[in-house]
Amino acid sequence: MRGGNNGGIRKRYVRRVAFAALAGILGALGSGTTIPRAWATESATDDNCARQSRNEKSILVASSKTAMSAIADSEKQAADSLEPIANVSEHVPDLADPRAIGLTPDLAESREIDPESGPVLTVHPDHGAPGPVASESSASESGSAVSQEAVALSFHGIVPGVSNRIDVLREWGDPRTEDTMGETLRYRFDKLRSVRVKFAGEIVDAVVVELDAPLSTEALVSKLELTPVQPALLADDAGDPLALAFPERGIVMRYAGEGQVGEIVIQPVKAAGFLLRAESLAKSNLSSCRRDLERALDLDRTSAHTRDLLSKYHLKVGEAVTAERYAAEALEIEPKNDAYRLQHARCLRQLARNDLAVDETRKVLESSGNGTLTRAQALYEMSQLASLGSNAVAQRAVLLLTKSIDIADRLAVGSDYRVKQQAKELLVETHLAMAVEIARGEWAREDQTIPQWIERASALSEEMIATDVSNLPYRLDVAVSALAAAASLETPIDPLLWIEEAEETAELLSNSTEDLETRAQYDWQLGLAYFHAAQVQHRRSEPESAERLGKLAMTKLGELSKRRGELPDTAYLMGRLYFQIGAIHAVHHNDHAIACQWYDRSLEYLLYPMPVTTMAAPQQHGDALVSMGVSFWHVKRREDAIDATQAGVELIEHAVQEGLLSADSLVVPYGNLAAMYEAQGEAEQATKYARLAKNVTDSKVTSKPTPNQRG
Numbered sequence: 001m002r003g004g005n006n007g008g009i010r011k012r013y014v015r016r017v018a019f020a021a022l023a024g025i026l027g028a029l030g031s032g033t034t035i036p037r038a039w040a041t042e043s044a045t046d047d048n049c050a051r052q053s054r055n056e057k058s059i060l061v062a063s064s065k066t067a068m069s070a071i072a073d074s075e076k077q078a079a080d081s082l083e084p085i086a087n088v089s090e091h092v093p094d095l096a097d098p099r100a101i102g103l104t105p106d107l108a109e110s111r112e113i114d115p116e117s118g119p120v121l122t123v124h125p126d127h128g129a130p131g132p133v134a135s136e137s138s139a140s141e142s143g144s145a146v147s148q149e150a151v152a153l154s155f156h157g158i159v160p161g162v163s164n165r166i167d168v169l170r171e172w173g174d175p176r177t178e179d180t181m182g183e184t185l186r187y188r189f190d191k192l193r194s195v196r197v198k199f200a201g202e203i204v205d206a207v208v209v210e211l212d213a214p215l216s217t218e219a220l221v222s223k224l225e226l227t228p229v230q231p232a233l234l235a236d237d238a239g240d241p242l243a244l245a246f247p248e249r250g251i252v253m254r255y256a257g258e259g260q261v262g263e264i265v266i267q268p269v270k271a272a273g274f275l276l277r278a279e280s281l282a283k284s285n286l287s288s289c290r291r292d293l294e295r296a297l298d299l300d301r302t303s304a305h306t307r308d309l310l311s312k313y314h315l316k317v318g319e320a321v322t323a324e325r326y327a328a329e330a331l332e333i334e335p336k337n338d339a340y341r342l343q344h345a346r347c348l349r350q351l352a353r354n355d356l357a358v359d360e361t362r363k364v365l366e367s368s369g370n371g372t373l374t375r376a377q378a379l380y381e382m383s384q385l386a387s388l389g390s391n392a393v394a395q396r397a398v399l400l401l402t403k404s405i406d407i408a409d410r411l412a413v414g415s416d417y418r419v420k421q422q423a424k425e426l427l428v429e430t431h432l433a434m435a436v437e438i439a440r441g442e443w444a445r446e447d448q449t450i451p452q453w454i455e456r457a458s459a460l461s462e463e464m465i466a467t468d469v470s471n472l473p474y475r476l477d478v479a480v481s482a483l484a485a486a487a488s489l490e491t492p493i494d495p496l497l498w499i500e501e502a503e504e505t506a507e508l509l510s511n512s513t514e515d516l517e518t519r520a521q522y523d524w525q526l527g528l529a530y531f532h533a534a535q536v537q538h539r540r541s542e543p544e545s546a547e548r549l550g551k552l553a554m555t556k557l558g559e560l561s562k563r564r565g566e567l568p569d570t571a572y573l574m575g576r577l578y579f580q581i582g583a584i585h586a587v588h589h590n591d592h593a594i595a596c597q598w599y600d601r602s603l604e605y606l607l608y609p610m611p612v613t614t615m616a617a618p619q620q621h622g623d624a625l626v627s628m629g630v631s632f633w634h635v636k637r638r639e640d641a642i643d644a645t646q647a648g649v650e651l652i653e654h655a656v657q658e659g660l661l662s663a664d665s666l667v668v669p670y671g672n673l674a675a676m677y678e679a680q681g682e683a684e685q686a687t688k689y690a691r692l693a694k695n696v697t698d699s700k701v702t703s704k705p706t707p708n709q710r711g
Helices: 022-030 034-042 047-052 136-144 166-170 218-224 271-280 286-299 305-316 320-333 338-350 353-368 374-384 398-410 419-442 446-467 473-486 496-511 516-539 543-560 568-588 592-606 617-636 638-657 665-680 683-699
Strands: 120-126 152-155 182-186 192-200 203-216 232-235 241-246 251-257 260-266
Touching: 034 182, 166 203, 166 398, 203 218, 218 251, 218 260, 232 271, 232 374, 241 271, 241 446, 271 286, 271 305, 286 305, 286 516, 305 320, 305 338, 320 338, 338 353, 338 374, 353 374, 374 398, 374 419, 398 419, 446 473, 473 496, 473 516, 496 516, 516 543, 516 568, 568 592, 568 617, 592 617, 617 638, 617 665, 638 665, 665 683
Parallel strands: none
Antiparallel strands: 120 152, 182 192, 192 203, 203 260, 232 241, 241 251, 251 260
16 A cells, blocks of 8 residues: 555656757757857857957956956866856945836926917827726736826827828818928927828828927926826937837827927827837836737737737746747748747747757857847857757857857947847846856866856846846846856855845835736745755755745745746746755655655656756756655655656656766666665566666766665
8 A cells, every 4th residue: 555645656657758859959059050160169268368359349348357268169168167257346336226116207397388388189088099008906906007098189189090181181271381292291380399290191190299499298298197107218229218108198208308398299099109118117017018018919910029029028927838829920920030039949948849949049040140139149048958958968058158148248338228238138147047057067166166157147237237226136136046056066155145135135126016927026036046045055954944945935936836837847846846845854854754745745746757948957856756765665655665766767767868967877766776676575676776776886886775865
């Protein structure tokens, strides 16, 4: 009779483990195509020389850092140490006021407006697009101030998108323009410099009102009753503000100076305004961002850009299937758009469809120009895919990250504001990825080099935060990645300072928004920090701290994981978390009964094969099952013990065949099975696994053929 809450571990464990498309990755990274050749030749071998020739064109050097060596050539990389391109900045910028997160217009002091001197604008709800942008209840739940219906504005009786040329001529008379059938008609109103009417065919497309003298933004917002509508800021390539858009009213206020408006554009309610605001809300209010994107798609069903942004939103909140669908639709509309193809690759990777993700990323690398942001992003994406391959393939991830950093470094000091910002964001991501990748691999002087990569990422993120406090989530990302790297080190660091950083940052972020969906993202990140820290404390023999952190992770991640169930990583994460808490009781307290209670919960997730993902590593997965088998054996659940150990063995065997693990990973599992079968009196099976263990130890290491606890 089998015990346990599961009623025993089922024999129908799938014996063939699904490592998603590793053959595809091996083929893509190991073939003779132009891409691998580029990886081999484009890595920097002497960073000092490379950067001294372009000190004016490097954000890393421009930050008063001393350049350091990066990566040795591919033949020597396993033996050489890896160090970040530059040291951490000595100056850590002060944190800006977190309440400033979000977009608020820069309003000058209000001044009296003569009702007769300004344009006559009235709301015409009958001419607006039907339906509210958000209901009052949904707005209050999410903390959004946007609950206004999308309605058109009328200027002296003319409604853009509704009125036609005949209406304009009838209402306003002959224009100052000689050709009354032209695309633009110009009129003159008292106390206005000019009024231009632009047509799309015969329908009024826009009315452009040039004020006789600039008026304050605040005064116009009040006069036009736009206060309830959250605006979106339009900026030029240098990041300087150009205008404010009010999507629900079709109004754009163009600046004539700081806080002063010189021109008002009145348009039909269009998708563009909602898209612009959605992009500005992507970091601070996910609920409003989603509503704006859905509204934009309703207004323009042909927009690939809207679908791309919807894909990014759904991927961020863990809805990867929906994200992949929107990404595929965007790519179908614009098949030559590399940025859309790269987003599709990201979705595929998150769904563990790695072979297709490699194909998509490779296409981007083949078509994108050298030195472009898209190429740098594609190199980063390919590095993440490479890290899922065999040990030989995974080492290429470091070379890919190096090249991505090199391109992003130069772009981060360019003239295009949007490209600069995205390049800086990519630099933070690649530096953190480098730290995690080195920690997972076998590199010289890991304990010295990994902190340098983390510190540099921290310095870059703090520089971004000092410029724009909406970048504060990057501080939380740094803490999570630092803990993830620490969890893979042979000698883990004390994680509590990073936990303190993560908790303080998550609190600041949560206090900066009332949107529950946005807060959930911060809670998820904090939960990941607790999870990694629990692993670290377990390895540091700090069981009380490890258990406390594990239960904090469970509190944060438990409910949130339900929405993220489409991601293969999620099931593994929850299974691994329950296993971790059980291992604390088994290893440190020798309490296998309590451990098995947690293991039973873990088996609901870990019993089944999983594809290799960024988080789901076959070594840890197999080891967890083998360790559970030891505890089941101690509490006399012997059949469950053999089933769990056998499942772990088959998982590790497949990983060894794929080149993901070395053969000596099987010594302990084989030895455990041999001891279990011998105790059960099954001599044939005991002999089989004892022989398998000996075959491995003859070429590698020796292990005692008795059940061993691996925590």
